[in-house]
Amino acid sequence: MSRKGVKALVDSLTRSDKHFNKSEVECLVKLFDTLVARASSDYAGTGFDRTMFRDTLHSAFGMTDDVVLDRVFSIFDRDNDGSITVVEWVEGLGVLLRGTLEEKMKQEMFQMLKNSLLIQPADEEPDEGVKDLVEIALKKMDHDHDGKLSFTDFEKTVRDENLLLEAFGPCLPDIKSSISFEQKIFGETPK
Known part of the structure; x- marks a missing residue:
């Protein structure tokens, strides 16, 4: 994607997602691009599949339960196409990391x-x-x-x-893992 395209995407996501500021969205888009570049799936270039998603959540949050990871993947993959796009990634992380109680309940x-x-x-x-x-x-x-x-x-x-x-199995990372992820990606303590 061109610089202009990335800037437009970041601007659009910053307006639509109330959880992250512009620099945080930029960091998440860069991380997404890095992960997609590593992916060797059919979706490489447009997003990443369930395996890459599982690996990412495992390394970032220590999540290992397959049922939980499948549940979280299904929540992120809103269009049910088997791939996480950059928009689904940023919006999903918004709820996962900083969502309100209401947002987390809406499953x-x-x-x-x-x-x-x-x-x-x-x-x-x-x-x-x-x-x-x-x-x-x-x-x-x-x-x-x-x-x-x-x-x-x-x-x-x-x-x-x-x-x-x-009650039906935790599908959110623990607070310590969330803070650690945000510090690593954004370089600051979360708000």
Whole structure:
């Protein structure tokens, strides 16, 4: 990408992403370009695949759980094309590192529950166990008793008990790893 193209991209990302300032976005774009240059996948040049993403999160944050890494990859890869673009990278890291509680809660309940199921009986339809878990969660979390789990219901439940964000497996790096990553990339202590 030309210098002009990079500048336009950085300007656009700085306007659209409220988590990072311009110099931080520039650092993240440079890191992305470095990672893509190392990638030897079909996506090299446009982004990086699940393997490169896993390697990056492992080295940056010490994340090793395959289920968690797949979950985080799915959150970053918003267009579900199997590749993380520079925009998905910067916006995903924005939420991962500096997102508000609301942003971190905005994950599909069904998908989180589905990913948390480790073993399903062979004679049971795969999504049957998920439906059972959703029903249990709904009963516990449906504060307005309307038979639906709204984001407001979920938010109230998580605000009352923050550990519920990790109930189906942690998908956020620990604070020490996050600070270390930011110091390494941005050269300063995060705000």
